[in-house]
Amino acid sequence: MMKKFVWLRWRNWSFAYKLIIIYIPLIVLPSVIGLVILTESYNQASKEEITQHSKVIIDLTADKIDTQISEYDDITLKLITTPEISQLLSKNPTNKFEQIEMQRKLESYVKPIVGEIDTKDIVACVFVTKDGRYVIGNDSRNDYFDSEQTFKNVINEKRGAPVWLNPHFFTINQKELKVFRVGRTIKNYAYQPVGIVYLVINSNWLENILINQVGPEVQLEVVDSLGQHVSGETLPFTEDTDEWSMVKTKYNNWSIVTKYSFDELYESISDMSRFSRGLIVICTLIGLIATYILVMDLIVPIRRMRINMNRGIKGVRPEKMIKFNGAKEICELNDLFISVMYDIYNLMEKGKENEKLKRKFEIKLLQRQLSPHFLYNTLNSIRWIAMIKKQNQIKGLVDALSRLLSYSLRNTDELVSLEEELSIIKEYVKIQKVRYQDFNFVIDIGTKIDDLKILKFLLQPLIENALIHGLSNIEGFGEIILSITMENKILYISVIDNGVGIASDRLSYIQDILNGESLDKHIGLKSIHERIKASYGINYGLNITSEVDKGTTMEVKLPIIRNGE
Template sequence: MRDIRFAAKIIGKFKSIQSAIFAVVTVLLLSAVLVITGVSMRYTRNSIFENSAVYTQNIVQQMNQNIDSYIDYMENIAYMISSNEDVQQYLFGENVDNGTRERLINQFKTILDGRSDIRNLGIIGSNGRKLINDGKQSVNPDLKLSTQEWYLEALQKPEGPLLTSSHVQHIISGERPWVITLSRGIRNFSNSGEKEGVFFIDLNYSAISELCDQNTIGKKGYAFILDESGNIVYHPQQQQLYNELQTENIDLIVKSKEDTVRTEKGNRGKLYSISRSNKTGWTVVGCMSVSELLRKSNQAQSIYVLISALLMIVALLFSRFLAKSLTYPLQRLRDSMSRVQEGHFDGADVEIDSENEIGSLTKSFNVMTHRIQDLMEQNVKEQEAKRKSELKALQSQINPHFLYNTLDSIIWMAEGRKYEEVVLMTASLARLLRQSISNEDEVVPLAREVEYAKGYLTIQKMRYKDKLEFEIDVEPSILNIPLIKLVLQPIIENAIYHGLKYKESKGLLQVKGFMKDGNAVLQVIDNGVGMDEETLSHIYDKHKVNYHSNGVGVYNVQKRLKLYYGEKYGITYESEKGVGTTATITIPGIQEESI
């Protein structure tokens, strides 16, 4: 659980889920690619060394078999000659006739002519008798057989032939070739049966070289041969070994019980594959340079690096694709939420064909938006009904209020015994009441509202006589604009009772109407006593009005206008104490005629 919270905390630091998924998947994929590449490179490196060791081992085993076959053939020659009666007669007989010598020479010549790989062959007795090649070569007078390994050991060896390591043979005067000598002791059967002579064959050094060169070991690999004592029988760079320009780890090879030995000297290290012969006692060693193996390994590693780079690019593209695929539904859901947040429910549904958590969340969101939209529509209908109800309630407040003030005027004139004016005012009031209390239309053309205001002003002028004059100047272009009923009359009434009533001189009330910035503007202007700032600030507040009930009319009109047209429309007042007041009514210039 703690690990999950820790991972969630790390992911939470990203600015978006897409970035988090991209980063996490990329890290995982790149880590997997790097680990797989590293393991593959190590495995390939080890495989190259192992395969090279097996390959070289097979080659040196084949070389050993070839050498065994070759030496076996030479041993047969040695056995055939050493057991020849002519050899017994020539080396140990009391009298050696020319016929015996010629037969041996012919036999030697036959062998030499048929085998270019044999440099010398001959027989030597401890009694000083000898026959070498065709008998014509001069034997080196300085040759001391007691110092020749191939001679002494052949006499001492109980059975079988003796193989020497490569050496310089100087049995023939004027010749010092590199040879490998196979020698075999010859028993004197006419005497004690002891070994008293030796047959030898000098094999050309090139013969062994050709056997070793039949199989190649890589581009820089080579093979060499050691005898039982660890002496070098053959080496392709033998001269460099003698000059110490090249070295081989012979002690390690001789002591090793394994078929493969590796020396660690960086790129100069070597991989030795060893094959030992029970027949010859020789050890054939195949050698490969570690640098060559590393070159193959480096080539493989370069391929792995290239593949890894391509896989990383694929991993990045896949991570981006996966992140976008997983977060695309969330982005659509987020965009839809933003539209809903701004109040745009049309097209807010998110269509995602998925059965996972995101699909479930999307379905829940769609259900929620539909529910919210239904509730909002229901609320709009309820608010509309409430607005109409409030509008009718406010409308009902106007009728008794206006009636009270008009009847007050009639009473005042009746008290003054102005009966004709009472009759005229009562008739005018009746017409006004029929219009004001009519529920047929809540919205009327502006022209009807102007006529209604004109009738009201006529009544008021009859009441105030010469103390009140009025002018009505409304542009014909706005007369057909719809206007809610009883807007002008309360404002005119407020102007009379707040401005003109207390004016000592004659008062003038003007009603103007015109278009401005796409809106219809009505102004009620009086040159009355005006209002101070405190009174002006409370003119819309029905709870703080001290002038009869006129403030209720202004409040009523203001609220009705804003309910119907919106908050940007309504009444504004400008007033200066002792100068007059201007009430400005602003409504839309183009409207629907229904509420």
């Protein structure tokens, strides 16, 4: 008999049913109490917030207008700075055919800059010189008044700066359009005016911004520096409950005048205040009871679950996490979390083993990616000596090569002594001096290196890079300095050359590859950088600095590892 009523027990209810009884009044109650107790202060704060919000919207409107004006100004700037256009307008056509040819060339120069020309956005682009008038796009019956001397003087007075003329109605394709005219003066190479260019722009772009940006309770008008109407609604000044404000744009000295009504903006606030007074008596008692029940059944279990999560993040083993009573869904979620933590813990143990194998594989793979063309160049050097000097110097060259090959084959350890690595570098330089004769190699050791160990064949690719990319194309005597220093338990090995250097854009490209910001892997230095990180960790690696015609510095940052460590 008791089993039939088990479902009536509160803790067996699903969270959805509990929300119906508790959660809704719990949400309503705090809002109602807060609105009733602080009605007047809340209303005042809300009014200020809404007013500020409206001002923010107006500021955003001004920013949008400035952005659009800047785009059109940039188009006119490209038109006057295109050398082909100024050169073409400097010519004096002697007949109708030359004028037609100038019109055709201007269209080919203008359309890639201006884009599509129609009556929706840019209506036309017009060039006016003392010898003619050229229209790309749609012309008006009265030539946009560009024959008036006043029109030309207004543009020429700005000496190349953009001039926006207030919108005017023109008949274009048998339709009345309200358009802006944006003009600049065009100058030749001698900075002498050769004419003017202006864009004819449909004024709908500005009207659309003013309409779409605000609601019906806010009215906007754009006026120029003289207070003349430019766009929007013509707002008569009235001293009533309406609020007025003005924001200036960055360009054209336009001002956005706004008027918004407090009665419409604050109507919802007044309704909410009246509604709260009616609900306060009913909701007070229900809210207090609901708060207590919800805290015990929902908030407390959530806090305990959060404690479990924090402990899991800190590495506490899953079996040490707590279980608790509460809403059915939260308890199930807690059990699921503990189960997931068991899986994560097992995966982490497996991941540690897999990571060790992966690192070994990556190191082996990076080692195999080192370029084999060094042996090819060495054999070529031997061939050149055999052809030119027959038997002189061949013995020393072959001995050096033999030591290099023996070094690479006999020692399979990942780490070698720094002294042994430097010895092999000297043999490598001896071989390369046969091919690149005009360079000097110096080893500058600023610390004790007797018992230091580094990765095998780590420095040879850096010397090779300095020779091929740094010194091979310079005029004069080259020099490579291998510098070794220690600072704050860090070993720094630098390869410095006085070669051609690396251009800034190319250097940025290489640094992006080293930092993993580019997917391009066709840079040999990336293999060195990844090999260091794979062997020592992400805090170590290769850094490159360079200056054109002054040389390049490649610095390797390594941990200090001594014999027996």
